[in-house]
Amino acid sequence: MAISGLNPKALLLFLALLPQFTDPSGSWPAAVQIAALGGLHMLSCAVVYTGVGSGSRAILRTRPSAARAASRFSGIAMTLISLGLVAEQLLRLRLP
Template sequence: MDTGLLLSFLAVDLLLVCVPGADWAYVIAAGVRGRSVPRAVAGLVAGYALHTALAVAGLAVLVARSPRLLTVLTVAGAGYLLWLGWGVLRRPTVPREAEGAGEVGAGPRGFRRGAAISGLNPKGLLLYLSVLPQFLVTTGTHLPVAAQTAALGALHMAACAAVYLTVGALSRVLLAARPRAARAVTRTSGAAMLGIGALLLGERLF
């Protein structure tokens, strides 16, 4: 693929990734609560790997053409965010309390939660349906569309990994010795998940 095209996509993609949302809320909560940032981020990236695979297979277009299926996926994602956000608000653990097995982002559970959040995130689906196709070249002697889609999807996953690892690490470093601030940030993250989930439900059901 053309280097200039890749850089243009990366610039747009980074702007989108750097906009706080459900992914940010989850990785901040994970960073505040303990040694779980890499697992949490790996889960988020795995969710986008699923989006990439669907886009390469052409299934994302099928979802876009089926309003009912898109609504089901959106409601499922919103419901999961509401459940997770309520759990974070109910138990706003701070770093010194995060040694137990119940911390956000701990072990396989943290990976699965991250994958569910990004995998069910309509924002990710819309990225692959509306933004990524604009950077695909369908004429000339360029790579097949499926290969281009895979390359752009991999670039998006790399951008997510870099940004989210940084956000999680900064959360830990800046808040590790500040229990009150950590608790406030955790509650804010939970509230953000609730707000995003409610907004998604409102857009689809009302």
């Protein structure tokens, strides 16, 4: 969580989006409101990711064929993404 919290892109995203949901005339200072909204977002992400991880683990442990299919799918997806990135770089080298 510390690494993610120090990510400048994530900080900019929070600073760009969260002020829209604050009330300048509220009883809490804007910085406290933004911190509370950020904490709520982190908590909700933790709950969702924990649920997805637990569900995935349960499914993949009980169904080896699903685990193999997920492994194959992710391998193919990574290969296709890498080929796309290589093709993009080659096209950039060709264009003046």
